[in-house]
Amino acid sequence: MSSKFDSYQKRRLRSSYFSVVVSIALVLFMVGVLGLILLKSTRVANTVKEKVAMTLFLKDEVTNEKIFKFKETLKKESYAKKVLYISKENAAKQYSKEIGEDFLKFLGENPLKNGIDIYLKADFVTPEKMHELETKFLKNAFVADVSYDKPLINLLTKNIKRISFWILVVSGFFALIAIVLINSSIRLSIYSKRFNIKTMQMVGANKSFIRKPFIWQGVKLGIIGTFVALIGLSIVVFYIDKYIPSLEILKDYSALAFLGLGVLLSSFIVTWVSTFFATQRFLNLQTDQLYY
DSSP: OHHHHHHHHHHHHHHHHHHHHHHHHHHHHHHHHHHHHHHHHHHHHHHHHTTOEEEEEEOTTOOHHHHHHHHHHHHTSTTEEEEEEEOHHHHHHHHHHHHTSOTHHHHSSOOOOOEEEEEEOGGGOSHHHHHHHHHHHHTSTTEEEEEOOHHHHHHHHHHHHHHHHHHHHHHHHHHHHHHHHHHHHHHHHHHTTHHHHHHHHHTTOOHHHHHHHHHHHHHHHHHHHHHHHHHHHHHHHHHHHHHOGGGOTTTOHHHHHHHHHHHHHHHHHHHHHHHHHHHHHHHSSOGGGGGO
């Protein structure tokens, strides 16, 4: 009879552990997907920002030698992602191709100016910082005028802030759900052992001694669940990279490492804290309260 009961208890224990691992894996997978969206949305936003160019129109009297030195100086600036020089001859050719006719034949001369396109780093593509750069360039002796699409910058900045805010809100909401679900799964697992906890306490074991194996067991289950979640995330990353290669997810090693470490660390912290408080709750209960 005793062996049958022990076998039944072991099956219940395995079933409890399995349900905890599955719950943790599913929740962490969901959190990982949200983290991936958050990381890649930032990268996509930065990629869009870095396609914005600020054009410096140079004065006619500036020589090619001075233009070359000015261009090299701009390349070394912290705000410059890429710097391109466009001569007024090349600009005329491009404009003629766009409008479908050679406008120089009508004018007799080239009214365009030599220009330098500065593609800014993402952090500098904001209305405030671009206005500061515009003011700075207009004071330069080589620069006749500065041009960039101000309405586009304002709209881009506003939309990116709005999207980032809602992504953070949704991520925070699901992270809270994840914590609650993992905590509930671990508490249910420990609930089934509440009599064992009270028995150990009654024979003289102190609280830290009783908590230690439960916390270690909870952390181990969390780590197993994490690896299951990371396998699922790897499959998602592989398929996203296959069908949307422009995101270059598999090449972004730092983001993937940060995501994996974040999921693992989250699992460790949540399972440790949840197990600690779950065992503490049953340690503080009176014997007759264990039945409710």
